[in-house]
Amino acid sequence: xxxxxxxxxxPPTDDDEAITRSLAGDLDAYEVLVTRYSALAHRxxxxxGAADEAEDVVQEAFVKAYRHLVSFRRDAHFRPWLLRIxxxxxxxxxxxxGRRDRLAARLTETVPAQGxxxxxxxxxxxQRARLLDAVRTLPERERETVVCRYFLQLSEAETAQVLxxxxxxVKSRTSRGLARLREEVARDLT
Amino acid sequence: MTSPDDLEVxxxxxxxxxxxxxxPPADVARAVRTRLEPPLAPETPALETPAPAxxxxxxxxxxxxxxxxxxxxxxxxxxxxxxxxxxGALRRGWGALRAGGRARRRAAVAAVAILAALLLGATPAGxxxxxxxxxxxxxxxxxxxxxxxPSGVPQPLPGERRVTLExxxxxxxxxxxxxxxxxxxxxxxxxxxxxxxxxxxxxxxxDEYDGSLHLVFRKELGPPWPQETGVGxxxxxxxxxxxxxxxxxxxxxxxVIRPRPAGPTLIWQRERVGLRLEGVGELxxxxxxxxxxx
Numbered sequence: 001x002x003x004x005x006x007x008x009x010x011p012p013t014d015d016d017e018a019i020t021r022s023l024a025g026d027l028d029a030y031e032v033l034v035t036r037y038s039a040l041a042h043r044x045x046x047x048x049g050a051a052d053e054a055e056d057v058v059q060e061a062f063v064k065a066y067r068h069l070v071s072f073r074r075d076a077h078f079r080p081w082l083l084r085i086x087x088x089x090x091x092x093x094x095x096x097x098g099r100r101d102r103l104a105a106r107l108t109e110t111v112p113a114q115g116x117x118x119x120x121x122x123x124x125x126x127q128r129a130r131l132l133d134a135v136r137t138l139p140e141r142e143r144e145t146v147v148c149r150y151f152l153q154l155s156e157a158e159t160a161q162v163l164x165x166x167x168x169x170v171k172s173r174t175s176r177g178l179a180r181l182r183e184e185v186a187r188d189l190t
Numbered sequence: 191m192t193s194p195d196d197l198e199v200x201x202x203x204x205x206x207x208x209x210x211x212x213x214p215p216a217d218v219a220r221a222v223r224t225r226l227e228p229p230l231a232p233e234t235p236a237l238e239t240p241a242p243a244x245x246x247x248x249x250x251x252x253x254x255x256x257x258x259x260x261x262x263x264x265x266x267x268x269x270x271x272x273x274x275x276x277x278g279a280l281r282r283g284w285g286a287l288r289a290g291g292r293a294r295r296r297a298a299v300a301a302v303a304i305l306a307a308l309l310l311g312a313t314p315a316g317x318x319x320x321x322x323x324x325x326x327x328x329x330x331x332x333x334x335x336x337x338x339x340p341s342g343v344p345q346p347l348p349g350e351r352r353v354t355l356e357x358x359x360x361x362x363x364x365x366x367x368x369x370x371x372x373x374x375x376x377x378x379x380x381x382x383x384x385x386x387x388x389x390x391x392x393x394x395x396x397d398e399y400d401g402s403l404h405l406v407f408r409k410e411l412g413p414p415w416p417q418e419t420g421v422g423x424x425x426x427x428x429x430x431x432x433x434x435x436x437x438x439x440x441x442x443x444x445x446v447i448r449p450r451p452a453g454p455t456l457i458w459q460r461e462r463v464g465l466r467l468e469g470v471g472e473l474x475x476x477x478x479x480x481x482x483x484x
Contacts, residue, residue: 031219034222038215059221063222070392151204
């Protein structure tokens with residue numbers, strides 16, 4: 001409650017200031033936070049299984065985050081705290097639908113690396129597609145950690161917070177996931 | 191080519207090449223803000239019964255462009271009884287189901303959970319699941335096996351208007367209490383013709399209403415059960431978990447407002463005023479705030 005400080009007038013520059021001002025009811029400041037984390041939140045929701053409902057999940061998550069901002073520990077980082085809410089909302093959605101969550105993302109056309117001929121480029125694209133398929137078929141627990149660590153590029157500690165797991169569990173699930181992917185990729189190549 | 195490092199590098203590269211379509215961040219920020227801003231006029235409820243007749247005793251604001259099917263025409267279901275939660279309430283549930291097609295896109299997410307909740311409440315099995323009804327300080331607690339938690343954003347109460355504290359004092363018939371522990375509210379709203387005053391602080395909401403005569407809210411609860419505690423000499427009920435909350439309008443037992451999810455809540459009564467404090471996660475803090483009410 002001590003964070004109920006009065007709001008400043010300049011646009012907030014960092015998360016901390018934006019949060020302080022949001023806590024004081026400054027919606028302009030909160031808009032800055034939403035804008036800053038919107039793309040990452042959508043990516044997280046879609047990749048953890050919200051699929052075409054990622055937009056709804058993300059809006060809901062931002063609304064909840066604002067309403068629960070008082071419970072945010074000020075010495076913590078906003079990003080994993082927010083993404084945990086996104087992950088929870090995504091889980092709620094997939095559970096309520098009784099459907100298996102899916103990894104929703106599509107491969108983009110990538111610019112061929114320098115010196116890479118069309119053939120190599122096609123092979124590389126094919127390899128990426130196969131790797132993505134392999135990630136999609138991972139058991140949910142392993143897939144989630146792999147998605148957080150590599151697709152969202154979160155640290156082990158952030159992944160632990162977002163998925164509400166001990167860091168040790170993140171480590172073991174990630175390495176199990178990687179081992180499984182290695183097997184899958186090797187099998188594809190034979 | 192699948193050495194450990196290689197695979198991790200490939201995964202990172204794959205991640206970078208994955209595209210997740212998302213709307214422009216500024217649009218998202220605006221949409222979120224719209225939902226957080228106190229509505230001067232109610233937004234369209236997602237699941238609203240069709241509106242053949244208006245309810246005169248519910249002065250619903252029509253100040254800004256009411257969308258078709260808004261509570262501007264607070265719906266009546268003729269057979270709805272005055273007793274909340276009676277069979278009429280169940281039929282109302284079905285009415286809401288039929289009207290679900292008009293739900294806005296955003297509300298579609300909430301719809302399935304709410305449909306499930308309504309279905310549970312509407313079947314004999316669902317009714318049987320209500321193990322106990324407790325009435326306290328203008329709030330009816332239905333304990334049992336509640337359906338899934340309603341999801342979605344809280345709708346405004348009927349006729350909800352943003353006012354100053356002074357205006358609120360003029361518009362409600364009971365003394366408004368203020369918790370000293372929270373300082374001045376960031377926002378004050380009066381609803382349903384002065385029946386409820388709601389004070390807001392970031393993340394917190396304190397509803398005050400005349401709790402001596404009529405039921406004002408209904409809560410659908412499962413375990414853990416409400417915990418009885420006390421604010422000063424007064425009994426209080428603490429609901430530590432998220433639960434479904436329905437507002438029961440003054441006009442009768444029928445709730446045209448769909449259930450909304452509510453956070454942990456402390457309910458107590460000060461003389462004839464019922465108070466419900468929502469959004470504090472810990473009982474000790476909730477009690478601290480409640481005790482500071484003047």
